[in-house]
Amino acid sequence: MKTLRNMQTKDRIAQSIRDEILSGHMKPGEELAQEALAEMLGVSRMPVREALQTLVQDGFARRMPNRHIQAVVLDSQQIHAVFWIAGTIEAELVALILEKQRKDGENVTSDLSGIGRELRKILQFMEEVSDPDHKIQYEMEFHECLIHMADNPYLEQLQNKVMDGYVSYAISNLTEKGQVLHMLQEAAEAVEKRDAGAAGAALKEYYMYYADRFTERWRRQ
Incomplete structure (x- = not known):
């Protein structure tokens, strides 16, 4: 996944994660952890949290009962x-x-x-x-x-x-x-x-x- 040091908005972060899902680089149920994603993308946790909320709303991720978020990859x-x-x-x-x-x-x-x-x-x-x-x-x-x-x-x-x-x-x-x-x-x-x-x-x-x-x-x- 590309770093986003010059792309701090939640929409661009969401797009980057979405592309990883659509390209088949993420496995079904793969956990989308805020801390790990923030470090990988070179951004703070707040826009990552907002991006994950967008992905859940758009059907690219699901929120689990334990509050973890997993990638949704269709078969x-x-x-x-x-x-x-x-x-x-x-x-x-x-x-x-x-x-x-x-x-x-x-x-x-x-x-x-x-x-x-x-x-x-x-x-x-x-x-x-x-x-x-x-x-x-x-x-x-x-x-x-x-x-x-x-x-x-x-x-x-x-x-x-x-x-x-x-x-x-x-x-x-x-x-x-x-x-x-x-x-x-x-x-x-x-x-x-x-x-x-x-x-x-x-x-x-x-x-x-x-x-x-x-x-x-x-x-x-």
Whole structure:
């Protein structure tokens, strides 16, 4: 784990511990002791205590009856469930988008064409850039754009919460993007054609592809 002498905030400490969990470097049930973590990270105990509280709230750690805190490391089946739920929610958000456009009446075709163009433009940028970090940014932007189009702030926050953690880590660290780009292109084309079923299927395939790659990477370590 990297020292954080120049990163004293609880959020950055929590992110560092979260990355250790997501990368598979921590074992299930491994104790997260305040004193040991503070010494390892080069920080005081207070921000570590606050960071651990955040991790408990986010499901990356659990507080035991003896007040000790242990890391929560999901198994392969649980990880697949996380990605399946993320894909299902996003597919349902697409269905809401298409239903809303249908109820809006005569402008539905032009509106959906605009949505499709926006999504395809993001994917075109993702395909053309060579910098892996930029590809990741455009991939995340695709999801942000799609989620926002549902025009439901509560569900938008819910999906963002699901995306944060295992999904965003997979997108940021599994950098072979050819196959995922193809699946997202299929989803964008289906949205433009008003085919909620095809869009949902492409999105679920995309998320499960990442779930498989994520767990394969852990098994190789």
